[in-house]
Amino acid sequence: MSQGLPTRIKWMYKLAPFYLLTFVVFYLGLTRESVPNDAFTPLRWVMLALFVPLAVKYVIQLLAAVLYSLTQARPELSGTLPRVSVLIPAWNEEVGIVKTLRSALNSDYPDLEIVVINDGSTDGTHQQIQDFLQSLPAEHRQLFCYLKLPNGGKAKAMNCGLERASGELIVTVDADSLLDRQAVGRLVARFADPDVAAVAGNVVIGNRARSIECLQQLEYLYGFFFKRGDSVFNSVYIIGGAAAAYRRDVLQQLGGFDHSIITEDIEISTRILAHGYKTRYAHDAVVYTEGPSDWKGLCNQRLRWKFGRLQTFFRHRSLFFQCRRRPGPYLSWLLLPVALYAELLLLFEVVLMTLFFGYTIYTQDFLPLMFVILLMSSIIWLQVISDPKRATHGNLLWLAPVAWLLFFFIDAVEFQALYRSIKRFCKGEALQWQKWVRKGLSQAPELLSDSNGSQHPVDLLN
Template structure:
């Protein structure tokens, strides 16, 4: 029985789902009981280290692959036999950014004419419609107007239906391709006839605040370093929404995107893989994308991403531990859930320790306990904190993650500066806690059956 029902939506962006509060409550009670018993008997430090040990191995593995792997982009640098290309850009009230996106596409150095199709997904903003009309008239792009908002996946499918290119690039309206991105991706696709899709190196567009700088490192890690390692393992996990290149014949074969799926970019990647196709990666094809500049929208975005993973694992559970899918099914997909286990371990350890500190801090403030003599009886204000051994051990065990961050930076920015290095500890410790929190919230909301929101 599915905890979240997929309901076909005629309009609106929200996926409605049945609420199952009793599942969530049972889950939380059971989890709290297990965690409390565990923390009473095992130092929280070991729990975090234990959960992170698998991620530690993955980081070391990726570092070894990065250091020893072959270059992926070995192809002839000729413009012969390049296929026709269509670019589909879904748009919903994004008039202020789509101009930039279209300009970058039209400035591309792809040697053949590019068919650009923008799909207006029922925008309610008149400014967007005016801008699309102007683009249609001035730039010669094709615009398809949908009467009602049916979601990004439906908009993409509409665009694909009307496209004529042999290859189709699905591009977000707030993403901007570099001049040679299409050429690099097409040539990667042509390198192996079994490729069904090729992903690009997604970078953050003009990071100018603390939260966007952190996401910048994250994107370098996820879409640069990790994606390269996944590609070398033939186990790319997702065809990112900002920009992915597909073969039209493959899209037709699998009947396009799943319009009822909250993370259609993840789902289509797994479905392509199930059909026996491979997913390629072109690290020289750079695409910049806008990212949330505030914590609340960022949290909402991450909740959707992580919940999408759980949602899609239920649909494609036959891939888990299936040797038919090689490394992806046997290693990459199962290991991806260790992030959640690690997140739970971290958040619960921090909550347990902080919770006790705050609780007794409040009692102290109210005068119900005091330090000093009562400290000799129970020292609750700082339970288990500040163990020097744990600090030293953590420093050693976090080294691989630090190296991954540096290697990721090197992929994204050729020359590292001191301000980049200084941000890495903040990324590892501070941002890691935020992401762990997002994982925990996602799991609980998925159990609860909350509606997905963009």
């Protein structure tokens, strides 16, 4: 406890300015009378209209999240369990590869093989893998298949692993991530419906020693929660490779992962939907991943994500506003169009926020801003309470009241990624995989055994 005190005090100092600003908003809102100005009425209605599509999407997702809790939250494994192949692609992952392999080996799923694909690493990844495999008893070593390939990119490495895999279901895990012991079984449980071709797991940021890492933890919790609503409509279109599961025959039928798009995981999940299959989300299939620990690494990561998602939108543009029964109107008329619309709003966010805050201060009408703060805080508290690893996210309860300010930092990162992506598209430039410095998750996967979230890979605030 005494060791955690300095960290908590440091956090209080960091959050103090944000809490002070939030307090000022509520103080002014409760003590000042608004000054009506008819000249600003058109601006107010225009601002409201601009955010209506986003509001409609979030309301639908929140309502659907309740339905998810009633219908999809706790499926049970039954009957003959399918064989599962866990694919772990690795390129220069000497820092964390052994912990990732050990967490996969520690899975409680009974019929498992682990396929490790070394994509031409130039560091000590190969030696780390070899030493780990040689240290295992024979009965554990036979669960592994190790492929050492020349560097060809993640998608090609995944396709090689797919060819070698013998499992009916394919689970992919990044080499900087740790599988929760129950994650594989909980992913498998979502395939009871034969039309479900892919399932997204719940990715949690496992490193939280720095502010930038806790900010990503908050962002991941906030974003992944809304996948519950997408799951109800069988339309989870972003299934990240850090925690994904697929039917092998569907992947093979569709030609495997596309190496021409840098976010092969987003592309394949969207392609699966385009072919009429269902996709789901498993909130209780938890995988801990390492987030970038510096701003440059985070900016480059988001550039890759943004560029790849825009590539995917363009490749599958026929999904927008289509009238086929599958994937259905939720994806084609709401999810995808609003996602693209949100990128358009992001381009003009500085102007829009300047107008909004200028209007708020000039007219002393703080009610809309107070409503946004209370709503966002309530949603985050709900997300923490309803998360299967809620103890892991206990630190976010302190961030919820000031999240409305913290998300502007994420918006700034997303804006630079969007600007750089558009610039590359205009110039016809491609984007190569961008490596960032990894430090590795700090604890062993044996701590990932408690299903109620009481144990986790790092201390709540350290």
